[in-house]
Amino acid sequence: MRGKEGFNNLIMDPGLHVRLAGVGKRFGAGPGVIEEFSLAAAPGEFVSLIGPSGCGKSTLLRLIAGLTPPSAGEISVGGAAPLAGREGVFLIFQDANLLPWRRVAANVELPLMLRGDPAGARHERVRAMLDLVGLPHAAGHYPWQLSGGMRMRVSIARALSVAPRLLLLDEPFGALDEMTRDRLNEDLLAIRERDPFTAFFVTHSVMEAVFLSNRIIVLSANPGRIAREIAVPFSYPRRPELRETPEFLALIAETSHALRSVLPR
Amino acid sequence: MKRATRWLFPLGTGILLLAVWYGAKRLWQIPSFVLPTPGEILAAAWQERRTLVASVLITGRGALLGFVAAVGVGFLLSLVMAFSLRLKQSFYPYILMLQMTPVVILAPIFVLWLGQGLPAIVAVTFMICFFPVVANTTMGFLSADRGWAELFVVCRATRWQEIRYLRIPAAMPYFLTGMKIAGTLAPIGAITGDFLAGTQENGVGGIGFMTIAYFSQLKIPALFATGVTACLLGFLFVGGVSLLHWVLLRRWHDSFIGSRRN
Numbered sequence: 001m002r003g004k005e006g007f008n009n010l011i012m013d014p015g016l017h018v019r020l021a022g023v024g025k026r027f028g029a030g031p032g033v034i035e036e037f038s039l040a041a042a043p044g045e046f047v048s049l050i051g052p053s054g055c056g057k058s059t060l061l062r063l064i065a066g067l068t069p070p071s072a073g074e075i076s077v078g079g080a081a082p083l084a085g086r087e088g089v090f091l092i093f094q095d096a097n098l099l100p101w102r103r104v105a106a107n108v109e110l111p112l113m114l115r116g117d118p119a120g121a122r123h124e125r126v127r128a129m130l131d132l133v134g135l136p137h138a139a140g141h142y143p144w145q146l147s148g149g150m151r152m153r154v155s156i157a158r159a160l161s162v163a164p165r166l167l168l169l170d171e172p173f174g175a176l177d178e179m180t181r182d183r184l185n186e187d188l189l190a191i192r193e194r195d196p197f198t199a200f201f202v203t204h205s206v207m208e209a210v211f212l213s214n215r216i217i218v219l220s221a222n223p224g225r226i227a228r229e230i231a232v233p234f235s236y237p238r239r240p241e242l243r244e245t246p247e248f249l250a251l252i253a254e255t256s257h258a259l260r261s262v263l264p265r
Numbered sequence: 266m267k268r269a270t271r272w273l274f275p276l277g278t279g280i281l282l283l284a285v286w287y288g289a290k291r292l293w294q295i296p297s298f299v300l301p302t303p304g305e306i307l308a309a310a311w312q313e314r315r316t317l318v319a320s321v322l323i324t325g326r327g328a329l330l331g332f333v334a335a336v337g338v339g340f341l342l343s344l345v346m347a348f349s350l351r352l353k354q355s356f357y358p359y360i361l362m363l364q365m366t367p368v369v370i371l372a373p374i375f376v377l378w379l380g381q382g383l384p385a386i387v388a389v390t391f392m393i394c395f396f397p398v399v400a401n402t403t404m405g406f407l408s409a410d411r412g413w414a415e416l417f418v419v420c421r422a423t424r425w426q427e428i429r430y431l432r433i434p435a436a437m438p439y440f441l442t443g444m445k446i447a448g449t450l451a452p453i454g455a456i457t458g459d460f461l462a463g464t465q466e467n468g469v470g471g472i473g474f475m476t477i478a479y480f481s482q483l484k485i486p487a488l489f490a491t492g493v494t495a496c497l498l499g500f501l502f503v504g505g506v507s508l509l510h511w512v513l514l515r516r517w518h519d520s521f522i523g524s525r526r527n
Binding site for chain 2: 094100
């Protein structure tokens with residue numbers, strides 16, 4: 001499945017199924033970063049991972065992306081073992097991670113170019129993606145000419161260009177101010193309504209986790225384990241006003257409490 | 266105002282230096298065969314203009330050939346070493362050894378092997394330009410951000426795509442820095458080469474050769490004039506590399522956009 005076909009398959013294919021069973025990861029002879037980790041995400045589910053630093057959140061994403069192999073247990077992505085560079089799986093990195101020597105359009109185009117899409121289809125797709133993230137006029141700019149929020153939008157456009165079935169997001173909005181972050185949260189959900197994908201979202205923000213997710217996984221550190229799972233009952237599409245409702249605030253309180261209980265004192 | 270000071274300060278320094286030069290000459294009554302005045306040097310340069318232009322062309326040719334060879338070979342060798350730790354470990358100590366060996370020792374060996382003339386001069390220039398290119402470029406190839414490298418893995422880029430679209434652009438600033446250093450060294454290398462292995466035709470050789478010739482003829486102002494031409498040749502090289510630097514990096518690299526960033 002490549003290019004534009006992604007759009008037509010939407011209703012049939014809400015995203016990839018992901019399953020981790022008894023997964024452990026240690027680097028060299030060091031202590032386990034993650035131990036006995038089991039988790040399943042349904043196709044199209046939005047799962048947030050939240051927890052103290054060093055709980056292995058980023059490592060989990062890298063395991064699912066196939067960038068590093070597990071030391072124990074099994075991971076299945078869409079029924080197969082994770083494989084780095086697999087079609088339909090994309091990672092959004094902590095900072096926007098744009099190549100400074102490529103203009104915005106060329107950055108968005110990069111994954112399509114690397115997999116050999118024809119130039120015409122690529123350019124059309126890039127234009128559509130930049131429209132989608134609200135940056136139709138930034139195509140000719142270099143990354144240094146953009147604000148942090150705009151750079152992150154370009155990074156999202158780049159990830160969406162391949163019509164991902166599984167998107168792994170590693171604290172993508174951590175460096176942004178709260179207003180920009182809220183806007184990008186809303187836009188991310190809107191994009192997902194149009195073009196669904198399974199998402200694993202690492203964050204330090206409780207508010208963000210509650211607003212975006214179907215489910216929040218609270219992790220404890222050393223080694224990383226699931227401390228608590230919190231289901232988020234709100235239906236999609238979610239409106240910005242949701243953040244002001246008592247139910248939303250109650251869930252934030254619950255998640256914050258769960259998070260506090262796993263923090264080392 | 267800012268624009269004016271950019272020119273006024275170096276100009277002022279120049280005038281001051283000239284004043285000291287003329288003052289010292291008059292104060293200690295230094296004869297012109299020891300220290301000619303700038304005017305005498307310019308006059309000698311004009312008188313010897315045909316010879317000097319010819320010598321700059323001869324030396325410039327050797328410098329350019331050696332420089333281009335060093336940049337090309339240095340770039341390719343760095344690329345190879347950046348992608349194989351084993352090759353890097355195998356080559357690097359010997360590259361360092363060559364760099365440690367003074368060129369004045371290597372030059373006679375080159376003459377022994379290649380004879381007097383252009384090939385030996387190019388070899389000397391190559392030797393002196395090679396290391397800065399290799400050291401900087403190798404560093405550049407290894408300096409691509411880890412996040413970028415992972416992006417290319419996630420996109421399942423081929424090795425060649427990674428080199429073409431990630432490693433080479435990321436190494437460009439380092440490569441150009443190496444080139445800049447090599448650019449300042451290339452004329453020095455070629456003049457050293459002239460000096461030790463230069464040949465002449467109708468009494469005209471490279472800049473290094475003419476230095477010896479003028480010295481033995483006691484044409485001291487002309488001897489000083491060869492210094493001026495060497496200096497001009499150096500500026501030509503540095504200017505060329507700076508132009509390349511500007512063309513390749515001005516749109517995105519911090520060295521140009523730093524002051525424009527919001």
